[in-house]
Amino acid sequence: MDGGFEGQVARIVEGFYPRSHQVEIVDFGPIPGGFSRETFRFDAIVHAAGGQQRHQLILRKDPPPAVALLETSRAIEHDLIEAVRLNTTVPVTQSLGYEMDRSVLGEAAMVLRRADGNSMTTDLFHDGPDVDQVDDVVRHLCESLVELHQTDIATLNPNGDLDDPRHVGIDVASWDRYMDSTFDYYLDHYSQINRDPMLCLLLDVFLTLRRTKPRPLPLSVVHGDFNPANFLYADGRVTALIDWENARVGDPREDLGWMAMMDGLSNTSIMSHPADEGGFLAYYNTLTGYEITEQEIGYFVLFGSANIAVPINAAINRRVLLENRELLHLYLIQSSAPALPGMAQLLQYPGVPA
Known part of the structure; x- marks a missing residue:
């Protein structure tokens, strides 16, 4: 695990899988479109006892304060998505969690599973x-x-x-x-x-x-x-x-x-x-x-x-x-x-x- 941006993302993801002993980030890249958040797609290969699993994920990160258009919270967004997912049949993807400490990735961020389906x-x-x-x-x-x-x-x-x-x-x-x-x-x-x-x-x-x-x-x-x-x-x-x-x-x-x-x-x-x-x-x-x-x-x-x-x-x-x-x-x-x-x-x- 390196010490760069993707290494920090790997550390965050590893925290969402407490039984893992290593997380690899692959195919990391930006998702174009939208002005309010910086969004990236990637796969996380989670190594744990007995094998490994590959998870398709999304990182949503706040922009720097000078660029921000809307003051919104990734923690609140995470809590709502999970409340909708667990209490209704409204189709949403799972939010794995968030990191509000700006020193980790530069700004607050959240990690979600990538949803299946056509976005076009x-x-x-x-x-x-x-x-x-x-x-x-x-x-x-x-x-x-x-x-x-x-x-x-x-x-x-x-x-x-x-x-x-x-x-x-x-x-x-x-x-x-x-x-x-x-x-x-x-x-x-x-x-x-x-x-x-x-x-x-x-x-x-x-x-x-x-x-x-x-x-x-x-x-x-x-x-x-x-x-x-x-x-x-x-x-x-x-x-x-x-x-x-x-x-x-x-x-x-x-x-x-x-x-x-x-x-x-x-x-x-x-x-x-x-x-x-x-x-x-x-x-x-x-x-x-x-x-x-x-x-x-x-x-x-x-x-x-x-x-x-x-x-x-x-x-x-x-x-x-x-x-x-x-x-x-x-x-x-x-x-x-x-x-x-x-x-x-x-x-x-x-x-x-x-």
Whole structure:
């Protein structure tokens, strides 16, 4: 076992297999995509009395603080994944554990088993090779989301870590307190993102959301980044929901709104399936009895856009003000700027094309 980065990873993995006497790390390499965490895939060959076993694993590591977009915890993510795995049938991979001591790998990290299945969910659409599976896969995806939303919060969040995981002042004592404290968070941070006159649109978004609150629904644990890129599938079933770092207690319509928005941006059509059930929203309503409307979905598209706009634009602002010279934060302007016309469209500004 060497003393470099992979040697440190081997030592961490060895701690998850207490009967092992040696761990070899092979085929170590980065997984491209995503901005919030540094992700690597590798195999661990675990030597123990009687033989050896090869485990396919993933390392998720925090970026340096100057680069971080979301302040989230690998310990909290691990605890939630394991609570979901052990207490529900929602498909997740196993999280082996975490290392929060930054001196070991440079930043906090966690190790998970690699899930089986196809991560290229675009293969389910537009005459892709798995188009025959789309209704079955999306049906299972919807059923899994419903189970997550209807699992008792205390079962998945026994220590309250998901009440306000980003430590921004969210109060989940009731639905109204959750919504109002979220609006307070948006408005309190507006001064940190108001770097350009065009961003006054965000202020209108925050105030409009506060003024037009929909009817309440029971709070639940939400995935927080429920989108076409964050599940794997095989043989007509979802094999794993992945990337739980932004999970929290919230309104279940947040997951539906985020999927609706990302579905359009991803060139998929998850919300149109399962076709025999009338689409994702109709099937979700059948399973829950919530009778969520398209208008409510539109509200939570805007709500989710605001939720991510605050940390993203705060990071961009730090770069524009030369508090750092991170290329990533400058790069994010290309996704942030086009989002403004989309928000204006959701606000029904005149003259904004559909």
